[in-house]
Amino acid sequence: MKPLAAVLLLLVAVPCFAADLTGNWVVRDPLPDGTFRTTYLDLHQEGSRITGSIRVTQFYFKIIVHKVADNGLAKTPPMGWNSWNKFAGRVDDAAVRGMADAMASNGMKEAGYQYINIDDTWEAGRDAQGHITTNKKFPDMKALADYVHGKGLKIGIYSSPGPNTCAGYEGSYGHEEQDAETYAAWGIDYLKYDWCGARNLYTDQEMRALYQIMGDALLKAGRPILYSLCQYGRAEVWEWGAEVGGNAWRTTGDIRDTWDSMTNIGFSQDQLAPWAAPGHWNDPDMLEVGNGGMNDDEYRTHMSLWSILAAPLLAGNDLRNMSPAILEILTNREVIAVNQDKAGKQGRRIAKSGDQEVWAKALFDGGQAIGLFNRGDAPAKITVKWTDLGIKSAPASARDLWAHGDLKLDGAEYSVTVPAHGVMLLKIAA
Numbered sequence: 150m151k152p153l154a155a156v157l158l159l160l161v162a163v164p165c166f167a168a169d170l171t172g173n174w175v176v177r178d179p180l181p182d183g184t185f186r187t188t189y190l191d192l193h194q195e196g197s198r199i200t201g202s203i204r205v206t207q208f209y210f211k212i213i214v215h216k217v218a219d220n221g222l223a224k225t226p227p228m229g230w231n232s233w234n235k236f237a238g239r240v241d242d243a244a245v246r247g248m249a250d251a252m253a254s255n256g257m258k259e260a261g262y263q264y265i266n267i268d269d270t271w272e273a274g275r276d277a278q279g280h281i282t283t284n285k286k287f288p289d290m291k292a293l294a295d296y297v298h299g300k301g302l303k304i305g306i307y308s309s310p311g312p313n314t315c316a317g318y319e320g321s322y323g324h325e326e327q328d329a330e331t332y333a334a335w336g337i338d339y340l341k342y343d344w345c346g347a348r349n350l351y352t353d354q355e356m357r358a359l360y361q362i363m364g365d366a367l368l369k370a371g372r373p374i375l376y377s378l379c380q381y382g383r384a385e386v387w388e389w390g391a392e393v394g395g396n397a398w399r400t401t402g403d404i405r406d407t408w409d410s411m412t413n414i415g416f417s418q419d420q421l422a423p424w425a426a427p428g429h430w431n432d433p434d435m436l437e438v439g440n441g442g443m444n445d446d447e448y449r450t451h452m453s454l455w456s457i458l459a460a461p462l463l464a465g466n467d468l469r470n471m472s473p474a475i476l477e478i479l480t481n482r483e484v485i486a487v488n489q490d491k492a493g494k495q496g497r498r499i500a501k502s503g504d505q506e507v508w509a510k511a512l513f514d515g516g517q518a519i520g521l522f523n524r525g526d527a528p529a530k531i532t533v534k535w536t537d538l539g540i541k542s543a544p545a546s547a548r549d550l551w552a553h554g555d556l557k558l559d560g561a562e563y564s565v566t567v568p569a570h571g572v573m574l575l576k577i578a579a
């Protein structure tokens with residue numbers, strides 16, 4: 150099941166080739182037992198010179214899947230912070246400590262945020278024994294984990310099933326158990342495992358087996374480590390993510406800090422609702438709230454939608470430096486309570502009319518959270534009919550979760566004018 154190491158392709162002279170062979174090539178040789186040997190060629194042709202690399206999978210392996218035991222984590226969607234959206238490759242030890250200080254002192258910790266997650270670019274190569282090492286931005290990962298734990302928070306890290314990460318750093322390929330042991334020894338509480346570098350070596354059909362290897366390794370390492378799969382929603386991951394031990398799985402490509410990116414992702418999640426449940430969640434990617442590309446109404450829409458979707462709430466802004474309005478959006482406890490509701494049901498779209506959508510999430514106490522979303526560029530009236538929610542008449546009580554006020558409702562429906570790109574988020578009683 151182990152692919153052979155890559156060998157550098159020699160310089161090949163091909164005087165008679167007019168065609169340009171530059172590109173990624175896959176050659177599959179049938180073997181007598183019905184499996185295949187797969188050869189991956191990454192070629193660069195300049196005139197008659199060809200350079201590049203070649204990898205061969207020794208076996209096109211038959212996937213032997215099993216159910217990885219539940220690690221008992223993430224009974225509600227994970228909440229925390231991740232470095233990528235704001236810092237990308239600039240994250241370092243000082244920034245991580247700064248985020249932990251901020252989260253522990255600005256009310257986020259009390260509101261439920263818990264994980265401080267280091268994304269890509271912390272890695273260096275491996276030592277003589279094969280242990281993963283940190284680069285100079287992270288001089289002592291164990292000390293950093295101790296620092297974050299000292300703030301009453303947890304710490305997360307990032308890797309890939311491939312030989313390299315998306316940003317080109319060292320991945321866990323061939324070292325899965327050893328890396329899981331290293332994370333446990335450092336005191337890591339969360340792993341985001343990003344397909345990226347594996348895509349040149351494996352097919353989507355092999356993904357499940359690769360994610361299972363790390364799921365097994367994390368359990369074997371003996372420390373509770375939340376396992377977050379990141380493979381952009383390929384291969385219907387929601388159907389098998391929980392079975393490889395995943396607590397969350399990305400359902401889409403990367404979010405950007407724009408209205409179009411956020412809404413294209415957020416409003417496309419309806420069909421995935423049945424796959425979310427306590428312990429394992431659909432992940433439409435991290436929050437962009439506070440990164441500057443959207444206005445406060447749009448960020449309220451982002452936060453409301455992610456709460457209705459029971460999505461992980463991983464802030465992606467600089468927590469040391471944000472406006473009171475952004476902090477209030479991130480720490481609105483009435484909205485967070487919708488996200489963290491212990492029934493663990495992901496909300497669904499119940500009505501749509503042009504740019505206006507109504508979404509509803511069933512809550513543990515028998516009530517419902519209702520989002521009236523205006524995706525249009527001008528203020529618009531949105532109506533929710535009680536019959537669309539499966540109830541016969543106006544609910545006994547209702548609460549506006551952004552205005553923090555009670556509403557009196559009667560009649561067969563409720564109408565409200567919602568600002569452009571804005572939301573009205575209600576909780577109605579059973």
Ligand code: GLA
Nearest residue numbers: 233268269315316343379403
């Ligand atoms: C991928 C992931 C992102 C981030 C980067 C890091 O693009 O989807 O969330 O982790 O890799 O390189």
